[in-house]
Amino acid sequence: MLLARVAGTVVASRKEVRLEGLKFLLLEQIGVDNKPTGGHVVAADAVGAGVGEVVMYASGSSARQTEYTHERPCDAVVMAIVDSWEVDGDEQFRK
Amino acid sequence: MLLARVAGTVVASRKEVRLEGLKFLLLEQIGVDNKPTGGHVVAADAVGAGVGEVVMYASGSSARQTEYTHERPCDAVVMAIVDSWEVDGDEQFRK
């Protein structure tokens, strides 16, 4: 999984039928220092994350292992809202 | 999924039999700012996207989860035509 910040939402009215009902979030990838790394990804939202929250997302076939995304053509999913992380015993991020 | 612009089409008359009938689009990857990032991908088109449209595409095994690409040797598929996206509450793109 990778860390990311929820930047916003993506709207797409015309889409593959198996994507109907999924909410898509635009994620900015961040590093361990909580700064953007320049990459982005569009992920389905399995946890109800809001704009500005820091999340973990899974990619690839793992993104289809949630009930929300089962057998859907979805290659990225937000799996958790991050509360905090530590690096060598020091807290680097707290929500 | 990643954001991309449909740049054009790719024609290949000699191909693996399980690819027969698929339409292949040449996609230019774009960033959150709607500018090209320099990468490209050739994707099957599950939604009837046209040249110039902004789309979302899925990669890897997820690309075989649409009815259009089921059990085909296809590792990228256009899944949706993007209407708009927001970053921190501001609209960054509208079709």
Place this chain on the structure above:
Amino acid sequence: MLLARVAGTVVASRKEVRLEGLKFLLLEQIGVDNKPTGGHVVAADAVGAGVGEVVMYASGSSARQTEYTHERPCDAVVMAIVDSWEVDGDEQFRK
């Protein structure tokens, strides 16, 4: 799928038994402008491509969806010989 040019062949007499009989091509990745991007990949050849030809190849589990590579430990396969592609209505490549 990605675009590539067939640079040559790779010979390996000692290999995993499930690879017996596959032909391996050395591919140079190219961009939309038909110039090399610096990367390479070794792919099984499902279509009989020759040195110098421009091809599309699939990666990952999709590379095992051809009859040629079914259930083989193969993560890249040449799926099509490219005839041409267009960018914004202009032909960028013709065989």
Place this chain on the structure above:
Amino acid sequence: MLLARVAGTVVASRKEVRLEGLKFLLLEQIGVDNKPTGGHVVAADAVGAGVGEVVMYASGSSARQTEYTHERPCDAVVMAIVDSWEVDGDEQFRK
């Protein structure tokens, strides 16, 4: 698999139900010279690794092949704590 150093832990109280009970480690990717390469990944911990230890982790669908992560939406897992490695006969790292 890739080499990494365990930098710390990630806490996420709100998460997909199939992730309940997994411990998440924040990994810093390292090179053959045991120096950080700048990348990170959040991985489930199948072996009880501690902060500062050097580990190997698997990515993608392989990350779901441990008993700990079976059928969970998990795309990275720490599989082993590294004791040592050699490069051309010289020991480059020992725990």
Place this chain on the structure above:
Amino acid sequence: MLLARVAGTVVASRKEVRLEGLKFLLLEQIGVDNKPTGGHVVAADAVGAGVGEVVMYASGSSARQTEYTHERPCDAVVMAIVDSWEVDGDEQFRK
């Protein structure tokens, strides 16, 4: 598959049970010119490759398609020892 040189071995006494008995090689990725590209990967060895040999390895789910790695949490496997390759008719590498 990608080309790599076997740099050495990795020892890990504490590991996921399904990895027991596998031998792990440290691979340096190389380019078509047989020079290192800077990347590395730790791969299971399905063919008995020795230090200094040039090999091909498969990544992702394909790495679990050998008898040696079947259903193991292994995302990279050495599949073949390379004898030679050609670029545009000129031999670039011979063992």
